[in-house]
Amino acid sequence: MSARRQWVLAGVLGLLGLLAAAVLFDVLGTVFFAVTVAYVLVPLHERFVRRGMHSWWASAAATTVAFVGLLLFFLSFGFLIYRRRAALVRFLLELPESVSIELLGTVYTVDAGVVVELAREYLGVLALRVAQIAPVLAIKATLFVLLVFALLIRRGEARRALLAPIPPAYRDVAAAFHERTRETLFAIYVLQAATAAATFLVALPVFYVLDYPFTVTLALVAGFLQFLPIVGPSFLVVLLAAYRLTAGETVAAALVLGLGLVLIGWLPDAVIRTRLARETAHLPGSLYFIGFTGGLLSLGPIGFIAGPLVVALLAEATELLAAEVNGYDHSRA
Numbered sequence: 001m002s003a004r005r006q007w008v009l010a011g012v013l014g015l016l017g018l019l020a021a022a023v024l025f026d027v028l029g030t031v032f033f034a035v036t037v038a039y040v041l042v043p044l045h046e047r048f049v050r051r052g053m054h055s056w057w058a059s060a061a062a063t064t065v066a067f068v069g070l071l072l073f074f075l076s077f078g079f080l081i082y083r084r085r086a087a088l089v090r091f092l093l094e095l096p097e098s099v100s101i102e103l104l105g106t107v108y109t110v111d112a113g114v115v116v117e118l119a120r121e122y123l124g125v126l127a128l129r130v131a132q133i134a135p136v137l138a139i140k141a142t143l144f145v146l147l148v149f150a151l152l153i154r155r156g157e158a159r160r161a162l163l164a165p166i167p168p169a170y171r172d173v174a175a176a177f178h179e180r181t182r183e184t185l186f187a188i189y190v191l192q193a194a195t196a197a198a199t200f201l202v203a204l205p206v207f208y209v210l211d212y213p214f215t216v217t218l219a220l221v222a223g224f225l226q227f228l229p230i231v232g233p234s235f236l237v238v239l240l241a242a243y244r245l246t247a248g249e250t251v252a253a254a255l256v257l258g259l260g261l262v263l264i265g266w267l268p269d270a271v272i273r274t275r276l277a278r279e280t281a282h283l284p285g286s287l288y289f290i291g292f293t294g295g296l297l298s299l300g301p302i303g304f305i306a307g308p309l310v311v312a313l314l315a316e317a318t319e320l321l322a323a324e325v326n327g328y329d330h331s332r333a
Helices: 003-023 025-050 055-083 085-093 112-153 155-163 168-209 215-227 234-246 250-275 285-326
Strands: 098-103 106-111
Touching: 003 025, 025 055, 025 112, 025 155, 025 168, 025 285, 055 112, 055 215, 112 155, 155 168, 168 215, 168 250, 168 285, 215 234, 234 250
Parallel strands: none
Antiparallel strands: 098 106
8 A cells, every 4th residue: 555545544444534523522521431431340350351351251350340339429419319318407497697708907707698698599409400411421421331231242353443543653652651541541530439448438438537427428529529630538638627616626636637648648558559659640730730630621521531631642742752862662661
């Protein structure tokens, strides 16, 4: 095949890709999410196959693990809020009418009634919005499951199709991007999920001993905050300490700040991340934070994954260029 013909076919492929993106714009986020999840599930699928399971059933099992895990993650908050709805209403009604805070000689007063009313209106709008888009969410969930299953069972064919247009001289570059993508997605999904689970398990007894209401809910929030780079569950700990401080409970504020920052904010990171360090994306925290916030603001929820992934691939391209210019083997660096 001539070089000209290859370039023409590559151009046709690019144009059809743009056309498909325009036509399927509303499900691009779901497709991207399914591709990244399938990427992370490949080792689990291979483990099932090595244990003697047929490829079809291994794909079904790995897809089920992903779907059930995501479903439990998103439903846990709704279930807990539903179970605790009476206690939450009672807690809001017992809030003081105003809270005064003195800072550098100036007293600031926050009207709690305004805050409660805004929260009530926001939750009402959110509940209505979720009810309206429920059918669309069901369709996208079905698409997600089908895509993950298909990508796992046909991953060999998909890999060959993606590598086919790439000239042999650049296959090492594609391999480097593949490895960086795998490491980044592992760090986003597996490592963060493991750290979040550990945070939840540690936060439960801490909040129980410190006599906080909604112990399970607070522990879940602490685990969820592990997915926020840099901020993490320390943000919740500081908020709880500030709440105790405004109520005049200085000792309780000091206890939750000290125990919370060490046991909830630091310990899960220190234990889990050190054990899984070799699988991380080797991306500085500052760049990860830029990718996370930039992706979230630009693309919405899917930017949580796309932002850090794009930044990681940019870092990989920079390292490849530096290796090429300086004449050393990037794979051994």
